[in-house]
Amino acid sequence: MKLIAFDADDTLWVNEPNYVDVKQKLCELLSHHIDQETLSSRFYETQMRNLELFGYGAKSFILAMIETAIELTNGAITGAEIQQIIDTGRKLLDFPIEVLDGIPDVLKTLSKDFDLMVLTKGDLFDQESKIARSGLGQYFKHVEIVSEKNEQAYQRILQKYGVQPADFVMIGNSLKSDILPVVHIGGRAIHIPYAITWAHEHVADEQLVGKSFMALASARELLALLGKVNQGS
Template sequence: MQTHNTRGIALVGFDADDTLWRSQDYFDDAQARFERIVSAYVDLADVGERLYAVEKRNIAFFGYGVKGMALSMVEAAVEITDARISAQDLHRIVGLAKELLRHPVELLDGVRGAVEAVAENHPVVLITKGDLFHQEQKVRDSGLADLFRRIEIVSEKDASTYARLFEEFDVTPKRFLMVGNSLRSDIAPVLELGGWGVHVPYHTTWAHEAEAELRHGGERMRAIAGISELPQALRELDAIARHAD
């Protein structure tokens, strides 16, 4: 994919979950229901923390997304209850995952207008991680697919993944800007490589995505309160990038 800007930011990437549409709300609800199921067997205040510990160690095996969470919930339920949990309640936990896979795609306020505004002056791509089938379905149902030059669904969003994508996109890091709600996955690795970022915090974030430290390039990032502020933030960073050239 070729980009035509010879100066400044030449390509803008967007995260999907909790940047373009709601996602974590549904996961939070599923976890709360999981905790209620397990709490019928044990009187513990840290059920959520113990679930996260299982999820974190399972990322290397199951990756991200609903199916990985479902397997982790089953494993955690057995561990936390010392295998006393009933088959019926395990079935209820699997049902939570199925509900997650069926939840509607609800765009956040102002998303389509903001993406269209950016796309008027910059080619845009979508970069998301998670379960392939589920992410494909959400992109399809969002009604936004036509706005993006490319849609990439990856297993991880780290510096090595972005470096590979930059080669495929035929763009250097200093010509790329990433928009997303996660400092860990969307912003920090891009800044580390020399790129630019716009952080759009969401009101709730999975604990794993909240574990982030910006050690590089903070001057190449803007934090905005909502997606409607993106075009202005992009103009500011693009001006800085052009001046740096």
């Protein structure tokens, strides 16, 4: 193995629960305008519609909240309510980073023998801030923040660092973003599920048929697994 890459959000630290919490606050704020089920559905539609324009991350999330609130209230939402949405969403930009169990020990150990990379998608400033706040940056030789994690993105990164797919390992919680694209280009992938998965990252069971990758219950299992892989056993 020449390069081991880690996803960031919900692989290195807790992320999705913060977004769920902010979305719930939006539902509460607009409860006198619209029911929660309708709001959740329309909010997701807005997010998907805006992905190509605004990408992923907190800022895109906040814009989608405002746009959804305006649409569902037919413009009746007040300036004060919009300010509440902004203030609530702003918390996504500076929430305390909760590093997941075992991650510091795993990174400290692996970084002694391997080149490690953070490979995440989203807003550049947002992701850089989370990496800095996490205190984990010292363990990574490389950081790559991309707009989308697909086969083309992985191939581009491997070419940049002169690494063959067979010598690359990707570790992450998202089957859609971290696992399947890497498997498709001939790389190795390790799936460590997180308790909550954003709907956009869900993968149907049939998409996994015939796909070869490892699945672990926690990051702590990585040390034993990667040690065996590196020894060719």
